[in-house]
Amino acid sequence: MLSEQQLDFLKSMYAAAKASGHLWPDYAACEAVVETGWGQSGLFLHANNVFGLKQSVETPRYETVRMPTREFLDGAWVTTVANFIQYPDIPSSFTDRMALLQRESAVYPDYAAALVATSGAAFVTAVSRTWSTDPNRAQKVCEIHDAHTDVLQG
Numbered sequence: 001m002l003s004e005q006q007l008d009f010l011k012s013m014y015a016a017a018k019a020s021g022h023l024w025p026d027y028a029a030c031e032a033v034v035e036t037g038w039g040q041s042g043l044f045l046h047a048n049n050v051f052g053l054k055q056s057v058e059t060p061r062y063e064t065v066r067m068p069t070r071e072f073l074d075g076a077w078v079t080t081v082a083n084f085i086q087y088p089d090i091p092s093s094f095t096d097r098m099a100l101l102q103r104e105s106a107v108y109p110d111y112a113a114a115l116v117a118t119s120g121a122a123f124v125t126a127v128s129r130t131w132s133t134d135p136n137r138a139q140k141v142c143e144i145h146d147a148h149t150d151v152l153q154g
Contacts, residue, residue, distance in 0.1 A: 007151060009039040012090075013050070014152055020094035026152040027120035028094065030144040034137060043067050047086040050093040052132075053100065055083040061096060062087055072133040101127065120145065 002010070013032040017025035035052050036044035043049045047065045055064045063086040070077050087093045105112040110130040117123035121142050128138035145152065 002148065002151070006038050009033070010148060010151055013039075016050075016090050016094050020091055020098065022094050022098055023115065024117075024120035024123045026149075027124050027141060027145055028097075029152060030141045030148070031124065033144050034140045043069075043084055047084060048090050048093055049084050049087055050090060051097045053085045053093070053097065055085050057083075061085055062092070072135060 010029055010033060014025055014029035017028035017032070022028045032039075032050045035041070035050060039045075043052060043065075047067070049065075052069070055061070064083050065086040066081055066083055068079055069082050069084075070079050072078075085093075085096070087096070101111045101115060105115055108130045110126050114123045114127035117126055121138075124141045124145075125138045128134075128141070131137070134140075
């Protein structure tokens with residue numbers, strides 16, 4: 001059972017994903033849940049960064065914020081510090097995420113596969129292969145989606 005705060009967060013992420021034209025906005029909202037810990041991560045709270053997008057050294061977008069992050073490397077979770085994008089608002093994070101997938105689809109076959117996916121689960125599975133170091137990311141997103149389909153469709 002979702003708390004009122006979790007329900008509001010999921011609905012707001014769905015609305016932002018849908019308004020931005022994000023593919024599979026219901027799954028994007030569930031990705032937001034996983035990436036931000038139901039909107040409680042420092043990166044989300046201080047930088048409006050929904051998807052954990054790191055800043056590009058070559059072509060920086062928006063401002064940069066340096067924050068700790070957990071990465072799954074060599075079979076173990078480690079904490080490191082990285083440069084992330086600080087977005088002016090949440091819609092910018094959703095829009096920039098889709099732009100990145102399109103821009104990088106020629107380099108990352110998983111992003112290309114995600115962009116032509118015929119289901120939200122296929123989208124999340126494809127994009128998660130490259131997007132995150134968490135080997136269980138896609139499963140976590142799909143479990144949240146399956147558990148809260150009523151919220152995402154209502």
